[in-house]
Amino acid sequence: MTRTFRMDEAQPRLLDDTAQGVIGTPMDRPEGPLKVTGKAAYAADNLPEGLAHGALVRATITRGRIAGIDEDSIADLPGVIAVIRDDRFVRNPAQGMADEAPVQPGDRIDYHGQPIALVVGESYEAARDGALRLKVRYDEDAGAEVDPATASETEDGDPTESGDWDKAVAGATVSVDVTYTTPAQVSAAMEPHAAVAEWKADRLVLRGSQQMLRFNRNEIADSLGIDPEDVQILSPYIGGGFGSKLGIGSEAVSAAIAARELGRPVRVVMTRQTVFDAVLRRTETEQRVRFAADGEGRLLAIGHDDRISNLRDEEFAEPVSSASQFLYGADALLFRQTVARVHRTPAGSVRAPGEAVGMIAFESAMDELAEALEMCPVQLRLKNIPEKHPVTGQDFSARALAECLKTGADRFGWPGRTVPGSRREGDWMIGLGVASAARPNMLVKAAARVRLSAEGAVVETDMTDIGTGTYAIFAQIAAEMLGLPTGKVSVRLGDTDLPGASGSGGSFGASSSGSAVFLAARKIRETLAGKLGCSPEDLTLRDGIARGANHEAALSDLLDGELVEEAEIEEGKTAESHFSSGFGAHFAEVAVNAWTGEVRVRRMLGVFGIGRVLNEKTARSQAVGGMVWGVGSALHEDLVHDPRTGHVVTRDLANYHVAAHADIPADMQVEFLEERDDQANPMQSKGVGELGISGSGAAILNAIHNACGVRIRDLPATPDKLVAALEAATE
Template sequence: MTKTFRMDEAQPRLLDETGQGIIGAPLDRPEGPKKVSGRAAYAADGMPDNAAHGVLVRATIPRGRITGIDTASVAETPGLLGVFHGPRFIRNPAQGMAGEAPVQPGDEVHYHGQPIALVVAESFEAARDAAQRLVVSYDADANVDTDPAKTDALEKGDPETAGDFEAAFSKADVTLDRAYSTPPHAAAAMEPHAALAEWEGETLTLRGAQQMLKTNRLELADAVGIDPENVRILSPYIGGGFGSKLGIGPEAVSAALAARELRRPVRVVMARQTVFDAVLRRTETTQRLRLGADRSGRLLALSHDDRVTNLQDEGFAEPVSQASQFLYGAEGLSFAQTLARVSRTPSGSVRAPGEAVGMLALEQAMDELAEMLGMCPVELRLKNLPEKNPMTGQPFSATRLADCLRDGAERFGWKDRKPVGTRRDGEWYVGMGMASAARSNMLIESAARVRLSAEGAVVETDMTDIGTGTYAILGQIAAEMLGLPVEKVEVRLGDTRFPAAAGSGGSFGASSAGSATFLAAKAIRETLAERMGCEPSDLTLQNGMARGGNREVPLSELIDAELVEEASVEAGDTSESHFSSGFGAHFAEVAVHAYTGEVRVRRMLGVMAMGRILNEKTARSQALGGMIWGVGSALTEEMAHDPRTGHMVTRDLANYHVPAHADVPGDMTVVFLEERDDMANPIQTKGIGELGISGAGAAILNAVRNACGARIYDMPATPDRVIAAMDAAGY
């Protein structure tokens, strides 16, 4: 029986009293040796002997209809098993055998690169060859919108406001009105999207690269037309996701349908170019920031409007102004969004949706306002920190942003920052920049089961690990709560037969699944206390020993065979009464070449307050990863489309430039300030990974301005744009 807990009030800090010293410790990931030795089984690994290979075929027009697929064009391919398309499947075109198994329902093409068919063969090489040679005919739409700047298909949302922005802006002594743009971004996870599907009667087992198994199971069941109880998804190891693997994808659905028809396992692995073409991207944005302040630097007005894109009928819209709505206070606030419909790869969640691109604009605007006021950028931010969420009136559950700003400035040597364009190192301009960091925090319904025996403990949940350290932290929580060495705890993840958790996404996974694990272990502690004859608050479990009620006994003596508890957690009243967010401050030093415009990041510092830290090593890795993503957003990453056809130009990691080792500074530091958020969840934690990216790129771009005078309004800051901005600024 599952014990359900609602987060309705502030929670006691039990993990501060257990005394094991395991929580927060920088422990290694238990699965690390498997990963570095190649023994960790990812979705495409461990292919059964009788499995077939599938390769997706993609559309070559931006919009229109498929008028024909000439399966005879590949009929002579050695080992060809079939071509799935539209409403029918030809097992072997030469034999003329057909069956029902849609892969892409209907005949409509919505974007260039859309998966429209699946070729299956005995070997990957044969399937790839046939997929490339398959002849497809189209009736292309001549009036397609592929250019976001020119489309008339606009949906304007109602502004979200607090106070009277126009009145406040009109009375401001100093005003700023700036436009910014960011290009589309790719998640580009190291592991390509892959799926291996196998049927046993009416039961489907999918080994896939999926982030959120609870919902993925429902999606896959719906796609293939079976009961969710007959679907099992296994995702024990995932090589990165960043939002791209949140939902079920064409590789999983097509593999499942083909496997059912062929009555044998089918594996579909996307090539890197297919990943770029067919997997959700981050939208391009245009943004308008309007800030108004009095001469003392007090913000009177703040408006952040944006325009984003997506495919027709897609429901997602990048929440660009998400952080702008609570980071700073003002008398008048206004936020409006326009959604442009274009025939491009659909847009969706990519790491830190909203803040990652919105704060690139907001924090540059704040830096420019500080310059106009003749104020220190740190002091301007400190002056405008609100005591409560300006839009909702909710008090913050815990915030140490002011401490992050002050601590970071002291550690980074901010007092030594020079005026714009005055610090040189040979042919390089050198400058410093900073930005605030913010990422709203969430608690998502999650469940976990904990088993305790004389041999140790086992944690079971369908929670996933996309490289973030879930195996480590859930083991640490259980070990801390049950008084066991962490080596005595086994963590089992990524199986839909386990209790359903939040999954990895939105920086809510660790807090949500961790809280469920904590609550299940807490229920076991209550049973142990009863057997010890003491109150749970008087029970101490350490190093395999139980103490309480004037007794001390080995933990194993309190367990007959196995104690099992399952618990779930969900948001409650505290999510309405208080606003929870992680906060931080980023500082960067860059060098800009005076003649080429090349930008080199010399050092970065992130000071963050993100609730209880469960594992200092994995948390630091997450924060550093986010900061590196900030380097890419500021300087290199730019997904490009051909506006004439809508096809993607930067379709692999040779042309889409993520930061390489040489782009990342060796001096990269993360500092965590001690914090507990009693209103957030039972373990007082907050999300980590996405806070690291939020604001990091803006700190770099503000450092570019301080170094050489260049303000970059159209990102990324490639050398040509930096040179042009330097010329415009007279440097």
């Protein structure tokens, strides 16, 4: 029987007292050899007998309705099997938590590139050619608005505010009022969106690239009008997601509909251009950040307004000011958001939604305030760390922001305040920058099952591994709790027939689903303690030997067959009493070429407090990956839309620029502080995956200003913008 454990109070630090010594170590990924040798089967690698191939047909207008689809236009094309037209695969089902897929009811067209039909062929080439040649008639609406800056349909969210704004601003000695803009971005995961659907009697077996199977199962069942028990999703390996695979997409639903209609398996794989056109983007932003401070640098007022965009009827709104509302304290706070309704690809979660773009503006503006105060940016941040959450009044749980700033300044060789443009090496101007990092920590309901036998342990859960190291981390948790070498633990993931996990997203996967593994293993420990004749507190498990109360026995001698325990965890009272977040500090050194405007990142350091580190190697990899994305956000990434139709222009990795190897310094350092968060979960851990991107781009922008004395507020900071700014500064 599975009982749900609620986080209602601070938890004891059991993992500090276990004896196996594998938790937190830089263990290699057990599935790594499969991946590097090409033996790990991703969604599109599954080729059941009789497989047909599907290619999505996409709208060539921006707004209107489908007047008709001429299936006869490709009837004579060799290899084409059918044209599948069904409203269900262009409509968003009931999403639950993963409310990330677009809504296009009926024949309505809301954006250029919207999936509207599926052509199925005996080969991919036949399906692709059919999709390109299929004739579609439209009733086009010429009133499509595609520019968020001029959109007439806007919605204002409820403002978050406290204190007397006018009084606080009037009493300030120094104030900053600046506007930053960030462009739209895309996830562009290594593995394109893909699905293979096969019906076995009345049960759908879907092999897909999905992040949150417990939710995805309900979504596709709702789309198809069937019971969730009649759906099995298999996603053992996923080549990245970054939020783009949170919800069920058109590739999965269309494949399922086509497979049922044709009575054979169907595979649908999006091309890279289709991913850019039809999968969720991160919204562009226009952000106004205001700070007012006294002469000593104490903040009196903090304001952060943002304007974002999405399709009409879409509920998702990028939480731009999420971290701004708790990072620093002030007498008066004001946060407002406006959503412009435009006919562009739907906006949704992209890695670190909110913080990734919000903190790049907020922390850059904080640097501008430090300059206006003639104050060290590190000292300004330290001076304004609040005692409690400024908006909710909650106590913070473990919070290492001050220590991260101090430790980082020491490790990086931070000189304090320096005059912009004071350091030069030939044609290169050198500068340093700093920014805080923050990302709220969440505990999401999750379940897991652990089996223990004389041969070892097995962990079972439908949790996914999108490249974050889940296989390794869960093996370490079970091995540590049960006193086994990690080689004696196998991990089964990515199958909805297993206990439902939190899924991968929001940096909550390892801690939420890992806590379920921890709790199931703890139940087994309690049983073993009873068999050995000691209390669970006195039990020590190491290398397959149990010790306690002056007794010792091999685990195999305590087992009569197999011990099986299942556990489920969800948030409780600690989420109400305490605010849990990961914190950090980013430091960067850049060189700016005085003539070409080229920016080279020379070195970066990220110092983070993430509670207990579960696997040092995978955590470091996640932090570095986030910092790399921060480089891209500051210097490269720009999803450009055609101003006439709103369709994506930079729709592949040849035109959408991401950081390349040469853009990333060899000196990319990450340091984790020793920390435990007793209110977060029973393992005292917190998320790391999105913390690395939160603030890192701002550290680079601040370093650029320190190098050459100009601010780039319209991102990305490309060479043409820097050259223009440098020329303007000399006029």
